[in-house]
Amino acid sequence: MGQPHLDLEAPPPLPPGALRVMALGGLGEIGRNMAVLEFDGQLLVIDCGVLFPEAEQPGVDLILPDFGVIEHRLDDVVAVVLTHGHEDHIGAVPYLLRMRPDIPLVGSRFTLALVRAKLREHRIDPVLVEVAAGDDHVAGEFHCEFICVNHSIPDALAVAVHTPAGVLVHTGDFKMDQLPLDGRLTDLGTFARLGAEGIDLLLSDSTNAEVPGFVTPERSIGPVLDDVFEHAAQRLIVSSFASHVHRIQQVLDCAVRHDRKVALVGRSMVRNMGVAADLGLLRVPAGLMVRLDDAMTMPPEQVVLISTGSQGEPLSALGRMARGDHHHVTIEAGDTIVLASSLVPGNETAVYKVINGLARLGATVVHKETARVHVSGHAPAGELRTLLNVAKPRYLMPVHGEWRHLRAHAALAEQTGMTADRVVLAEDGVVVDLLDGKASIVGSVPIGNVYVDGLAVGDVGEESLQDRRILGDEGFVALTVVVEPSTGTIVRPVHLTARGFSDDPAAFAPALALVEDELRRQLSTGPYDAHRLSQVIRRTVGKWVSDTYRRRPMIIPTVLEV
């Protein structure tokens, strides 16, 4: 299998007639998906999403793809194709458009509706090009053909990009639910036709490559919900992703069958379902919906709340309910809460905290580990093999996955008969050229993490994060001494501030005495040197705290001269 060179050099200039492919995100991680295609000086971007931070990136709100590689060439970008409306595919669009607002955004109706709402918050008025499955759109040298795929959000598309160098197909995120609620099947016929014509390079979703078999239909959740509704004697709350229109549709249908009214809880849930209903993607029976205020005055057994917070977000409606501090909703013993959602890796602790909080209050909590109230939106191994067999690409480049997923996808390709040299295993920044029908890794460019924290983009970097990790684990102790430099006398004894180290305010008292002694000794035995005094403070306190506590708080000495 094409072993990625872990120490690649910068790529050569793009040869004439070649198509270049590079991911700025989404290869080696789940999130911030962004592929950049280059042909004859023109760039086509496919998706532009965000990545959510891990515990090792404390305080960060979002991680963006590193635009550094293309930001000096934004005028060369002929379009951004958006395969669907999930945050990991559209979330970074505002940050790209801040730099050049008139880059055309090409996508399906629902995708563009979501991205338009997002851009409005950033006060950006975008250039939108709406396409549907089967449509063509020509952006410079890139002739794009859009293909229907089925995913956990409506209106998802794959894209075939026809270029003089060859044909590249990007699946976006997809699965092959054979009984989709909206009838939108992944269009295997078109994949087969493209395959027969010749797909040079297939970029395919690897998220579930480690999972054997085929997806369970979304539709199968309906009867499970029916059973839960049937047994719920009191209040019923269903939590899900705010973009999962089909999941919400099933809850609405279930509510109709069980004579419950529906109230939506959570800003993004209300907004997205409004958009979906306006576009005819969510069928809302007349009289079904009630306002939350009204819902709370109705008998609990006559309402179902549909809420955000399925990932254990502490500030979400459900998070507050679990702690018993939601303004409107109080959980009572015997209530039923359904988490009809995935458990995104990294959120486990938060989600279980919510489940335990609800269980403690006496609620029955139904979640994916206790009942089939969720199915994944990504094709597992069986479907990935199917796509490979149908599309028969010359080369496969697994995308959208951590390394474990990319490798698993590569192994599936080998099972279907592709030889190892036909699988291009790349990570973010690795440059792949398609030339004369042959795809190969030609180099790599450095890709960093661009952090959004509050209003600022990029000012928090690895140095700040490293400081945060130390401060967060160990706290700090700051020691300030005021010195008269001409005489080398201490004008004011050492002032100490420590936070996050100990609940005992006197913890550092012994160290303070030691420092005073050391400083006096220093000043009496040599010439005054502010830097040296700082070192003395740092060393003395560092040794004391290590010996006494076996801990390493951040030590910040300051010598102020007056």
Place this chain on the structure above:
Amino acid sequence: MGQPHLDLEAPPPLPPGALRVMALGGLGEIGRNMAVLEFDGQLLVIDCGVLFPEAEQPGVDLILPDFGVIEHRLDDVVAVVLTHGHEDHIGAVPYLLRMRPDIPLVGSRFTLALVRAKLREHRIDPVLVEVAAGDDHVAGEFHCEFICVNHSIPDALAVAVHTPAGVLVHTGDFKMDQLPLDGRLTDLGTFARLGAEGIDLLLSDSTNAEVPGFVTPERSIGPVLDDVFEHAAQRLIVSSFASHVHRIQQVLDCAVRHDRKVALVGRSMVRNMGVAADLGLLRVPAGLMVRLDDAMTMPPEQVVLISTGSQGEPLSALGRMARGDHHHVTIEAGDTIVLASSLVPGNETAVYKVINGLARLGATVVHKETARVHVSGHAPAGELRTLLNVAKPRYLMPVHGEWRHLRAHAALAEQTGMTADRVVLAEDGVVVDLLDGKASIVGSVPIGNVYVDGLAVGDVGEESLQDRRILGDEGFVALTVVVEPSTGTIVRPVHLTARGFSDDPAAFAPALALVEDELRRQLSTGPYDAHRLSQVIRRTVGKWVSDTYRRRPMIIPTVLEV
């Protein structure tokens, strides 16, 4: 179902003839298991374990049960019964024995061997009472009878405590593997006999109460390992818990069958397997083991390394290998790594980071989600029901679980025909009295988290943790101004130190000018007031940073008077 009162009062004095039961840990959480029994002024402790911290408890090494409830009564403790040698059952023993070293510790041979090794590190020489399944031990008014149970560590015991108030049975951790490697079956016969004689209160392991069915035998892992060994052409590394003797035994047996020598990697692995071999619990064929140094000079296909690090610990041997910075072991493309272990909730991100690191280097990683290389050590629903049907307790108190597990266990009990009033749902600190054959909640005592951080116990509390969380997410900015108080003049302009806020060293320059202005205005318009100046600094910087960045770093103003 016995609904716990969430706002219970302090319990009344223990009535004569009553048995009191209270958990200091393990109810409402997975870990720091510790139950305290009281009869006629005497205390019996069952287990004394640690809890591992979550992300919300940054920098903490361990969490202990809150001994506050019993520390003024340590002379009343007649014994500590240890059901088995896992950290969440024995890890806090050294901290208890620091306060009274001669409390007798009662447990099986392997359990005591592990606790002895642990106490040696703390320089404590304990009083040990070795017991085996079937043995009796009388500790004051508590007549203890030990029962064989099967778990993921050898030599585990349940305990029946006969008291004048009635019979309490505590399962410890258990499962019902019907083909255990060492032949030690969970002794249903004794549970049945005790049930026939009358069990008044059963405390039973709830960890897997949400999991349907029955455990897969530990033995079933052998053929899976055989298959992995069969296909491994190069280096092979198996990672597991250092206390899982039976899992390691299977790796040894597999190594023999596939002509590989074995080297152990990791301090705790070497130590525990030494103990297990000495006690005859691990059968090590002569000539099988080699030293790691020697293993590294042998052809890779002739060795298997058995390593710690299965939970993704970054400093473990496996964690270092995954990052490519282990001193001795370099992962090559084509190597095979097996994580033959559970994935402890909260460790997911760390474990996947290790798996991805290994996959990136080209290794094939086999883990519980891709092959059956792990089975749990805890009884799932089917076995919990079986125990209830065999032991027929009058009352059940689910233990060892978060709220979701305790409630699921209660639901299982109701399925077996126990009425809701026979299930005592309690959390840490809730006091249950058994009087005249009736178990009931009579109150609760406050239970806190006692944090071990480095060498100190208890000095880090909620205040320090709250500071750490803020510092870790947002960093801090400290501003110091030196003032001559009698004249109210600023002797030295504001000195600013910020860490963890921004990688831009000039980030706060505009704020600094604002603060200087505000301070001067303050000093020129009113009498000098140090506290007021601090407030001005905090408010000015706080508003500026919130307006500019939408962030909330810790702001630490200091006014130094000279």
